Amino acid sequence: MYRKLPKELTQMSLEQEILDFWDRENIFIRSLEINSKFPRFNFFEGPPTANGKPGVHHVISRTIKDIGCRYKAMTGYYVERKGGWDSHGLPVEISVEKQLGLSNKREILDYGVENFNKHCKDSVFTYLKEWEFITHRIGFWLDLENAYITYQPYYIQSIWWIIAQFFNAGLVYKGHKVLPYCARCGTGLSDHEVALGYQDTEDPSIYVMMKLRSPLPEETEIPVNTYFLVWTTTPWTLLSNLALAVHMDYEYLLVENDGRNLLIVKERADAVLGEGNYRILRKFKGSELKDLDYDPLFDFVESDKRSHYVLLADYVTTDDGTGIVHIAPAFGKEDYEVGKRCDLPMVQLVDEQGNISQEAIPFAGKWFKDADPEIVDDLKNRGLVFKIGTMVHSYPFCWRCESPLIQYARSGWYIRTTAFKDEMIRENDRIKWYPPQIGSGRFGEWLKNNVDWAISRERFWGTPLNIWICDDCGKTHAIESFAQLREMSVEPIPEDFNPHKPDVDYMKLKCPKCGGQMTRTPEVIDCWFDSGSMPFAQYGYPFGISEEEFMTKFPADFIAEGVDQTRGWFYTLLAISTFLKGVSSYKTCVSIELILDKNGRKMSKSKDNVADPFKVIERFGADPLRWYFLTTSQPWLPTRFDEDSVNETLRKFFDTLRNTYNFFALYADIDGFIPDGEVPNTLDNVMDRWLVSRLNTLIAQYREWMDDYQMTRAARGIQNFVIDELSNWYVRRNRRRYWGSGLYDDKLVAYKVLWQALITVCELMAPIAPITPELIWRELTKSGREKWGDSVHFRQIAKPNYNLIDEQLEMQMGYVIKLVELGRLARNIAKLNVRQPLSQLIGIVPEGIELSQALVDVVKEELNIKSILFSQNEKTIYKYSAKPNFKTLGKRFKSEMNHVKELIESLTSDEVCRGMENGDWSIMLDDHPVSLVEEDLVIKVTPKPEFTVTSDKGITVAINTKITPELRAEGLARETVNRIQNTRKEAGLEVTDRIELALVTMDEELRNSIEMHKKEIANETLASKLHLEPLENPLYMREWILGQVKLQIMLSKIDS
């Protein structure tokens, strides 16, 4: 028995049943075993951190990953799918800080690093259950049991080895640089981390005046009341201002404005001062301003070195500001460079925690951002502020804690990635990117501007940076394995030591150079280095795996992650493997765009528009959600997420598929059809040939698309096939073939074809939405479990059989469908429903289109038409008549004109037509033949009265609307059948039940019609006995009105 899948079986419970089955029968693991004989297809899982709840955007990326892997597994590859978890880094630390009520590094140190890290380790998997649940629930087959975790010792050892390779190649250095710094987290950030946190924000926009204290060029007096006009959006850096910079080539103006003299670049004068609000006193070239001194705004720090004077710098622009740039070497990359070049002193009046230093007395201890208004007020009180406003601009924030970043001079460790930048660019060109512009554009451009990777973080929970420094001679050494650590260690190291802070900090090494004691540098490694190392570290390379085995698992053939990983994981993967192996660690990369809410806005907690995947899945199921994501738009386009559309996917696609299966199951059960998987090579039925052809075309297209990661097209292809072609055309057209009793040949073939189509659809769907097709497939193959196997996921997806593709037929069927549509439209217009048979349809189709009798029969049946005539000749449906053109003929015939008119108007349609063919019409005027040409006549074309005509795209259909008494009788009989069937259903009968039937009416015409078609009616309705008199004790009775006429239907069930 084929199980029916009724409405009561919700998508939710259907899916649960299969998920349980997979668990119970170990289907995933077994699928791996089955495929182990195939060549490998490598997939790398980009590790998520399980310390946040998975969102709907995680569902799409996990779906894409799953589809990529499943498709390859079903087309001849062994796809190992090792899961992984990211566990280190700031996100974890920050959530623990919150949890413990700590707010900065100092407090963490006071709390104790050991305890702090213990909490971090525990918190990593706060939402592990949710992650495992969603992974499992959406059917993402991922080996979570053997997942790598970046905090595991073997993983860390691998990272150490990698760092040591960089170190030994001379690519690791310690640098003192200005870098983006999060004062709250107390750590510098790498460029790709900074890139994650740009936000539009409102900052003060302040123009300050810095008073000149040396004479202007060619003058000797110090000018009175004269100021440099300087713009900044970071007032707190003014405390540490040490110089001003101008561009040597720009023209600067000394202007009088509101009683004081200001210096400003010419291009900005109108914008800043207001057009006409100033009077130009003098002009200078930037270079002339060099070395002019000015009064410091603040005098917190004394220095021997010269400061507070004008410098020249190329980076000064006239895009905004005043063309005079304030320089605080501690708080800007360029400022720092200039400061070094000009030997400015170092003044850094913000401490590592982001508070104003003690020296800056009135503001000391304030968070740098909070000091802004007070600094501005102070300057304002001293009359040094020209203008205050605010401006919205894009400013970097810490990607996890959301504090504003500052440029801050720090020391840190770097990897000289610029040394192999060209190799990375070359490797990037070899990666197949979806969409391509990510690779060539966003990522490619970024690689061209590659800067060295700042890999150290002054934090706690991370892979400790494995560099030890000799306390005596300063030698540095990068430990490359635990074995080497033990070897060089002063104290013995226990077997199960914890390679984290603070334990590792206590380990001292013996300096190989001077024999002194070496201490580890205190930093941890950027957690992006962890994830970027995963191709190696997930196997503990080079320790836990042989080179040979490793190279079979490297590089990845396919990865897929959110587009925000471009400068994150995509970069770190490329950088590390390009250095170690000279190649990219991935060949194909699908980048997945944002999921927006239904209004096109980014989902965010603050807007309360974040879709909860658990709820969506509970309502509509995981397969519909997956299918929706795939079909709604390409994964690399931003997708608007709309729950209603998921529901629509469920109803339109999944329910249609189930209905189609249910239809098959219903009849296949009755007839006891057992599939053998064979479809005859020659099919008599044109619908069968067509469906098989379409099916093979679909397989061919599907494979082509999926091979090219055009998953959206593939899914849409399946969907259109199932809904339009399989369900609404093939099954609907063929229903009758399944109705008769007995398993005769034609019916057997019909079952085979439908079975094959359903099986194939399940196989094609399986990678995309794996659960539902598993259930249907298993039902379809139930009778041959041994032969077919336990799961659709053990199957290899069919290859197209090109011999079965008949493009001619597919095209012709296109015409059939079009003819049917036009026929229905014509019936609509003529207000003739389909149950009323009609005598004739005339179709006018383009030349060269020939339809076989079988296809013509399809049109006939579908439209309930007795005969169809094809014609290139419009004469058959149109009537032509002619009228005289008085303009030309009037002059010619003068008084005879009236007679001529009569003659012309009396021309038959055929005569007019003949004239149209040879361009000559002749009439007999009083025995004289008179010849007329085209311009003498006005020809009118009208459909013949018995036709209703419709046309579209070069096809014209005319139906003959004349209804003869015979046709009418037949129509009435069909109406009667329809009412009987409805009655049967109301009475709750099975479609196979036989009945005794009585049809009672007072209307003579209806009664005669029934009498005339008694046999057909009885046949159609499985009536063993048909009476025209009332039954004694009917099981069910119902009165219907046909048009104006009453019909009483009574029926009883007959036990067979």
Add this chain to the structure above:
RNA sequence: GGCCCAGUAGCUCAGUUGGUUAGAGCGCAUGCCUGAUAAGCAUGAGGUCGAUAGUUCGAUUCUAUCCUGGGCCA
């Protein structure tokens, strides 16, 4: 400010190697069909294919500029 993506029906999206009348689903209206039935089919209304200019016999499609939205970067 630079780069990338998108802009097609009320909404979500197809499509166009440049070619007669630009499509689907949803929603709305009307009709039909129903032995798959909480489905299905057809029809209708609804489009300056973001704007302008250019190339061309012909542009929604190619080119340029601009506008709007999104992303990335400065």
